[in-house]
Amino acid sequence: MKYWNPFAETLARETLLELEVKNLRKILRYAKEHSAFYKARYKDINPEDIRSRDDVRNLPLIDKEDLRTAQEEQEPYPFGKMLGVPFDEVTAFRQTSGTTGKPVYVPETYESWQWRVEVWCQLLWMAGFRETDRVFVPFGYNVYVAFWEGHYGAEKLGCEVVPGGALDTKGRINKMSEVKATALMNTPTYGLYMAETARKMGVDPRKMGIRRMLCAGEPLPEATRRRLEETWAAEVYDHIGGTEPCAWAAMCEERNGLHIMEPFFLVEILDLESLRREVAEGELGVAVVTPLGRRSFPLVRFNTKDVVRKGSDGCSCGRTSMMISKVAGRADELRKVRGVLFTPVSVEEVLREEFPAIGEYEIVVAKKGAMDEISLKVEPQEEMGADMIAELTVEITERLKMKTNLRFRIEFAKPGELPRYTLKSRRFKDLRGE
Amino acid sequence: MKSAIRDLDPDLLKDMDQKIREIERLVLDLEEMGKGMPVVEKNTRSILSFTHVLRFGISDVAGMLDKQGGA
Numbered sequence: 001m002k003y004w005n006p007f008a009e010t011l012a013r014e015t016l017l018e019l020e021v022k023n024l025r026k027i028l029r030y031a032k033e034h035s036a037f038y039k040a041r042y043k044d045i046n047p048e049d050i051r052s053r054d055d056v057r058n059l060p061l062i063d064k065e066d067l068r069t070a071q072e073e074q075e076p077y078p079f080g081k082m083l084g085v086p087f088d089e090v091t092a093f094r095q096t097s098g099t100t101g102k103p104v105y106v107p108e109t110y111e112s113w114q115w116r117v118e119v120w121c122q123l124l125w126m127a128g129f130r131e132t133d134r135v136f137v138p139f140g141y142n143v144y145v146a147f148w149e150g151h152y153g154a155e156k157l158g159c160e161v162v163p164g165g166a167l168d169t170k171g172r173i174n175k176m177s178e179v180k181a182t183a184l185m186n187t188p189t190y191g192l193y194m195a196e197t198a199r200k201m202g203v204d205p206r207k208m209g210i211r212r213m214l215c216a217g218e219p220l221p222e223a224t225r226r227r228l229e230e231t232w233a234a235e236v237y238d239h240i241g242g243t244e245p246c247a248w249a250a251m252c253e254e255r256n257g258l259h260i261m262e263p264f265f266l267v268e269i270l271d272l273e274s275l276r277r278e279v280a281e282g283e284l285g286v287a288v289v290t291p292l293g294r295r296s297f298p299l300v301r302f303n304t305k306d307v308v309r310k311g312s313d314g315c316s317c318g319r320t321s322m323m324i325s326k327v328a329g330r331a332d333e334l335r336k337v338r339g340v341l342f343t344p345v346s347v348e349e350v351l352r353e354e355f356p357a358i359g360e361y362e363i364v365v366a367k368k369g370a371m372d373e374i375s376l377k378v379e380p381q382e383e384m385g386a387d388m389i390a391e392l393t394v395e396i397t398e399r400l401k402m403k404t405n406l407r408f409r410i411e412f413a414k415p416g417e418l419p420r421y422t423l424k425s426r427r428f429k430d431l432r433g434e
Numbered sequence: 435m436k437s438a439i440r441d442l443d444p445d446l447l448k449d450m451d452q453k454i455r456e457i458e459r460l461v462l463d464l465e466e467m468g469k470g471m472p473v474v475e476k477n478t479r480s481i482l483s484f485t486h487v488l489r490f491g492i493s494d495v496a497g498m499l500d501k502q503g504g505a
Binding site for chain 2: 005006007008010011015018019021022041109113114115118263264292293389
């Protein structure tokens with residue numbers, strides 16, 4: 001069977017939209033009755049008045065800061081006013097990474113967890129994971145949700161899952177070889193790092209038998225995705241999501257953009273300035289996500305701050321869900337540097353696409369006198385002579401100038417000098433506020 | 435885009451919805467019978483989590499198509 005849920009995944013577009021609005025009314029009704037946050041925030045809103053997507057846009061947006069405020073020093077600890085079920089029904093604790101401030105604590109019941117796992121089943125099925133796969137997950141999952149979801153989703157659809165926590169990277173390479181893993185779930189950064197480590201161990205990652213890889217935790221520019229495919233001789237799939245809403249868009253077997261995971265979510269892509277207008281196909285916008293079947297932690301119109309380019313409705317795979325053609329980065333990573341709007345993903349795109357000799361990199365924006373200075377430290381995969389470094393410095397500077405309209409100060413690090421990240425990478429530092 | 439659901443049998447969807455409701459009813463009966471027994475209470479709760487997922491993926495879709503008079 002090509003589809004996980006052939007009825008839902010190929011539903012006529014207008015029916016799909018109608019179903020989502022109906023389910024949004026249902027979750028809103030539920031949230032108003034069961035969550036102190038929504039009782040207050042939506043006290044003047046009647047869910048029955050929401051009849052169309054246009055009506056949905058009249059509802060208030062919520063963001064991470066709202067969630068933090070609703071949890072801080074509020075009972076029941078630590079979920080506070082966001083909790084949508086009796087406290088004794090909570091069966092799992094998850095939290096956000098805290099990259100942008102205090103972590104948000106996310107409660108799951110057995111039911112809400114199964115709903116999340118179901119989202120992941122469909123996502124993994126779209127990426128070709130099947131009962132015959134032996135999936136290696138090279139992480140200790142800790143309190144972070146993504147790999148727990150991946151683990152349970154893969155297990156439910158019948159894969160054999162091998163958890164690879166509590167090992168170092170060499171140990172993981174050995175374990176993957178020993179068990180003859182056929183699939184991986186990892187961050188893009190760690191996928192590249194594992195390959196680098198394998199080669200140092202005399203193991204060719206292309207010959208390890210990995211057929212597919214699902215990336216999580218970081219943006220995956222197309223150039224990086226292709227580099228990973230080349231590096232591992234595997235199909236590499238992307239998805240986007242977060243701890244609060246779950247994974248809400250993912251690649252199908254065509255690997256050409258991401259499908260919104262409809263009808264699990266109602267997703268709006270809104271213009272960057274006003275957040276009031278749904279953007280047209282080809283335009284950039286911010287994704288606002290409403291998970292439609294999860295009651296433990298209801299989210300209505302959650303501003304993910306993920307900046308994406310809207311694609312078409314439907315795909316040659318036959319699924320009728322709305323597409324995202326590109327994940328452009330995070331709204332909170334969009335910066336004005338010398339008056340120019342800049343996103344770090346654009347640097348990654350240039351380096352991965354055009355400079356295969358470069359492995360790691362780090363971007364720093366700082367004040368130099370009254371001026372902004374943007375610098376890029378790049379690390380070659382192998383030792384390089386001075387002539388080569390000088391040549392690459394000129395080329396990278398020119399290509400980045402063309403791509404970003406900014407002049408970077410380029411510096412070369414020694415191979416192995418820059419930090420390696422296993423979970424979220426932190427390759428961008430803006431020191432201007434410090 | 436033309437919906438591929440036209441090639442799928444809408445009656446099948448309706449029948450599956452019916453079965454999901456039956457399962458849910460049976461499990462709720464069992465839960466009531468086994469009140470106070472963790473072995474029954476906890477396992478019926480787990481089953482109801484799965485019927486919640488099936489309701490979402492199957493019954494809700496069946497409801498939409500039924501409202502429109504089939505696929």
